[in-house]
Amino acid sequence: MSSDRPDILPQGGADDALAAEYALGLLSEAEARDFEERLVHEPALRAIYARWAEHFAAMTDPIAPVEPPARLRARVMRQVAPRHGGAGLRRLLGWLAGAAAGAVLGAAVLLLVGPVGDLPGLRADIAAPDGALVIGASYAPASGRLTVTRQSGQAAPGRALELWMIAGDAAPVSLGVLPDADSLRLDVPAALREALAPGAVLAVSDEPPGGSPTGQPTGAVLATGVITES
Amino acid sequence: MTDRATIEAWLARIAIGDRQAFVALYDATSAKLFGVLLRILNDRDTAEDALQDVYLKIWHNAHRYRVNGFSPMTWLITVARNHAIDRLRRQRGSGGGAVPDAVDAVADPAPGPEARAIAAGEAARLAACFDELDQTHADAVRRAYLEGETYAELAERFDVPLNTMRTRLRRSLLKLKECLTR
Structure with a gap:
């Protein structure tokens, strides 16, 4: 053994060791804070850390699953009852930021354009990096008229595009399946009009022909847009 | 699954x-x-x-x-x-x-491609690489991950000074990494 000094490590190994110690929970509070600060700015360090997380998680592979009691499931589900406020939107925006980095939305853009005709209207625009699918939409609260215009792209062969509204933390509500035609005007049901407001989200998912059989999105969420005032 | x-x-x-x-x-x-x-x-x-x-x-x-x-x-x-x-x-x-x-x-x-390769057969590879480590250190890594033991607790368990524990474990972690990416 050459030395017991912690600063003497093979060249380039310091961050590997540090990331492993962080993942194991061996760093002091101050060291962990410094490391987390670096994680924010250093993609290479994040990659090292993610790899260790993956390696170490393998230690749980031999652990057999144990079915938790049913009453626990009920307790958990009660705790995630829909809440009001912007939490859902914040989560969505956070997820979109991550999705953009991960290119998961890659294939689609939902662009909500300004109102056609009757003012005042609602709009928003959100773009994913790849414009393979571009759908424009606008909404006039006064008339309850939603106009959706597909500017490019289409459903995958044998699949359909379904439009959803998500208000707050409530489950998505279907607004209908998009037709093959380039544009669609639909009258939003009176019960949904109040929820279709700034901050609510429109999303398009990939579904079987005729739309989701379950009343909730079953396929990938291809595109989302946050509604704002135009 | x-x-x-x-x-x-x-x-x-x-x-x-x-x-x-x-x-x-x-x-x-x-x-x-x-x-x-x-x-x-x-x-x-x-x-x-x-x-x-x-x-x-x-x-x-x-x-x-x-x-x-x-x-x-x-x-x-x-x-x-x-x-x-x-x-x-x-x-x-x-x-x-x-x-x-x-x-x-x-x-x-x-x-x-490297990241994807790592995800497959991870448990077997980790076990094989643990076998290449000093068994005390492999045990220490397992105890840190699955029992949440800290350096202070590991040092006491293995009856060595805390800094020695840390230095040795860091070396073992690098050996482990070298083995896992071999």
Whole structure:
């Protein structure tokens, strides 16, 4: 053994060791804070850390699953009852930021354009990096008229595009399946009009022909847009 | 076992507040996470409480999961493990170790072929590489991960000064990395 000094490590190994110690929970509070600060700015360090997380998680592979009691499931589900406020939107925006980095939305853009005709209207625009699918939409609260215009792209062969509204933390509500035609005007049901407001989200998912059989999105969420005032 | 793409799709929908996706995720993954929590916490009541906390964390932080080629199960397991370790240490009153901010456990680099290769056969490879380590150090890594032992606790267990414990373990971690990427 050459030395017991912690600063003497093979060249380039310091961050590997540090990331492993962080993942194991061996760093002091101050060291962990410094490391987390670096994680924010250093993609290479994040990659090292993610790899260790993956390696170490393998230690749980031999652990057999144990079915938790049913009453626990009920307790958990009660705790995630829909809440009001912007939490859902914040989560969505956070997820979109991550999705953009991960290119998961890659294939689609939902662009909500300004109102056609009757003012005042609602709009928003959100773009994913790849414009393979571009759908424009606008909404006039006064008339309850939603106009959706597909500017490019289409459903995958044998699949359909379904439009959803998500208000707050409530489950998505279907607004209908998009037709093959380039544009669609639909009258939003009176019960949904109040929820279709700034901050609510429109999303398009990939579904079987005729739309989701379950009343909730079953396929990938291809595109989302946050509604704002135009 | 539910496949990666399905779990990632659920997490994406949970991120926009979809409770049905959350129910599906719970039904597919709660037995694994409960097994892990029982193993670490070694007490059924505590593990049940912990499971509830862990799924609430997942509900509130699904947007922080990054689709990156690393297994979404790793993210879920890491959230559960870190939460359990945090509880254990508070019970024991052990200081001197910071539990990672669980929900950012697996960050966002784009997957290369190397990352994908790592995900396959991980447990067998890790075990083989542990075999190449000084057994005391392999034991220390396992104890840190699965028991939440800190450097101070490991040093006491193996009856060496804390700095010596740290230096040796860091060397072993680098050996482990060298073996895992060989």
